[in-house]
Amino acid sequence: MTMHYRVLGATGIEVSTYALGTMMFGKIGNPDHADGARIIHAALDAGINFVDTADMYSSGECEEIVGKALKGRRDDIVLATKVHFSLDDQRNHGGNSRRYITRAVEDSLRRLQTDWIDLYQIHRPDPKTDIEETLGVLTDLVHEGKVRAIGCSTFPAEELVEAWHVAERRNLMKFRTEQPPYSILSRGIERSVLPTAQRLNMGVLTWSPLAWGFLSGKFRRNQEIDYTSGRAALAADRFDPDLPKNHAKYDAVEELAKLADDLDVTLPQLATAFPLTHPAVTSVIIGPRTMDQLEASLAGQNLLLDDATLNRIDEIVPPGTELVWDHGGWTPPALSDPTRRRRALTDRAAAQEAE
Numbered sequence: 001m002t003m004h005y006r007v008l009g010a011t012g013i014e015v016s017t018y019a020l021g022t023m024m025f026g027k028i029g030n031p032d033h034a035d036g037a038r039i040i041h042a043a044l045d046a047g048i049n050f051v052d053t054a055d056m057y058s059s060g061e062c063e064e065i066v067g068k069a070l071k072g073r074r075d076d077i078v079l080a081t082k083v084h085f086s087l088d089d090q091r092n093h094g095g096n097s098r099r100y101i102t103r104a105v106e107d108s109l110r111r112l113q114t115d116w117i118d119l120y121q122i123h124r125p126d127p128k129t130d131i132e133e134t135l136g137v138l139t140d141l142v143h144e145g146k147v148r149a150i151g152c153s154t155f156p157a158e159e160l161v162e163a164w165h166v167a168e169r170r171n172l173m174k175f176r177t178e179q180p181p182y183s184i185l186s187r188g189i190e191r192s193v194l195p196t197a198q199r200l201n202m203g204v205l206t207w208s209p210l211a212w213g214f215l216s217g218k219f220r221r222n223q224e225i226d227y228t229s230g231r232a233a234l235a236a237d238r239f240d241p242d243l244p245k246n247h248a249k250y251d252a253v254e255e256l257a258k259l260a261d262d263l264d265v266t267l268p269q270l271a272t273a274f275p276l277t278h279p280a281v282t283s284v285i286i287g288p289r290t291m292d293q294l295e296a297s298l299a300g301q302n303l304l305l306d307d308a309t310l311n312r313i314d315e316i317v318p319p320g321t322e323l324v325w326d327h328g329g330w331t332p333p334a335l336s337d338p339t340r341r342r343r344a345l346t347d348r349a350a351a352q353e354a355e
Helices: 033-045 057-069 098-112 131-143 157-170 193-199 230-234 244-263 267-273 291-298 307-316 345-354
Strands: 005-007 014-016 018-021 050-052 078-083 117-122 147-153 175-179 203-206 283-286
Touching: 014 018, 018 033, 033 057, 033 291, 057 098, 078 098, 098 117, 098 131, 117 131, 117 175, 131 147, 131 157, 147 157, 157 175, 157 193, 193 203, 244 267, 244 307, 267 291
Parallel strands: 018 050, 018 283, 050 078, 078 117, 117 147, 147 175, 175 203, 203 283
Antiparallel strands: 005 014
């Protein structure tokens, strides 16, 4: 098996087309630190040079596992982590403010046992914080040598554009990468996020190629579901085949499973190969919990999907269709906060009276 490499946006950094996602290391997935290190080492030995983590994964424990595992190999690894989510319930411990990021980066550096972070990403947008405030502190971290490049995760296209223009006007560092969810069942970013990233020369590292487990092969129509473990235990309503909102997902999975059989590959191999066919995508993040899962993912790294296969995928799930992540993994306040989309009752009454 041969690992392939691409340049990460405009950074000049070459990264493997498979990035090792580490969210499943720690108490929420695999709590065995030694086993986590073995999996990381196996990924590196297979040619992966891009490791992605976040401070909030298992409340910092994941970063600690990664830090210990990378001892002696740090110089050869492109290390990415993220900031935004709170690790506790204290006020001001979260978000994208200068106050919080300045503290959070020091905590990440300590847990990762490193002097610098190759790619520091804003994990989600923060409507409460001006983007200039966020870009300002990230620029300072780059100048201090603590961060090499900055990126964002799950930002809508309009916020990518706004951040780019603010950076241009204020002479601040630009987001060089975007990390969105992308899979055969979750193609919404094809409408605007991926074209925008291309126009801004951003690298794209995509997460959840197995569509939150739907393309793992474990969830099939007329197959009993274990709701006591794994993804189904976290959100049973996402997998219940009796719910109308899940019918289209199960229909698609059955057709995709047939396609995988025709190609003599597994469904996860087909799913993981798909994001890399888009010209905007740099790397796809694989997130194994066990060594078997890592080996299964790596087994499909040389799978090349031809036009006939991609045409069939387009027939099953048309381009731009979103079956898993309704809003790309992040719901903007304009939709989640009723006050953002409803005039005050007094204003509505006055308007009605005027009519």
